[in-house]
Amino acid sequence: MMWLLSFVPDFVYHLLLVLSIVAFAASYFLKMIPFVSANAEVVRIVSLAVMIFAVWMEGGIANEAKWKARVAELEIKVAAAEKAAVEANGKIETVYVDRVRVVKEVQYVVQARIAKDAARIDLTCRVDPEAIDILNQAARAGDKK
């Protein structure tokens, strides 16, 4: 029934409620009016039915307003969370890039040192081909085939 709220403005239900209360009261108190006195029963039943419907819809309006407020509150929280997520992404990426840069810098220094001392290192040590095979086998362990 609440789908009606999308098509009919809220003030219509407020008006219906007020009119039905007035009509219901009138069916008791305005018996001097010929139309009311002649149709008192009908007016009472119809106004009561309209009153019940209007009260029901008033409940729906209040509920709808509560949900709309909840949605608005959630939208604000989601927007704040999205902003925080973007900021967190930026910070994490910065830390990652900085740490990788340090590794690359150290790697550059180490490679330079190896190149500088290569002659001295190679002078006193000859590597057996078997050692190369063992190293490469270890490096390939668990690789995708």
Add this chain to the structure above:
Amino acid sequence: MKLAVVVSLLFMTGCVATPVAREFPAAPASLTTACAALADVPATDKLSVVLATVTQNYAQYKECSIRVDAWNTWYNEQKKIFDSVK
């Protein structure tokens, strides 16, 4: 009877769902790249060549390890932010 069923169905259409769509954020592209395979030592008898390859592999491992750390941090942080909205 049929009318009663239709009317009661109409009354049941009051339930609404909160229309607030949410998506878990995407991870930065730099964290989602796969770790490269370790380099093989070329056939050589020079220790300096072996050393160069081994240190290159160490660096590669370090980089991959940092990426895994960053990935874990990213997930934990984003989950905390995502779960904070209630």
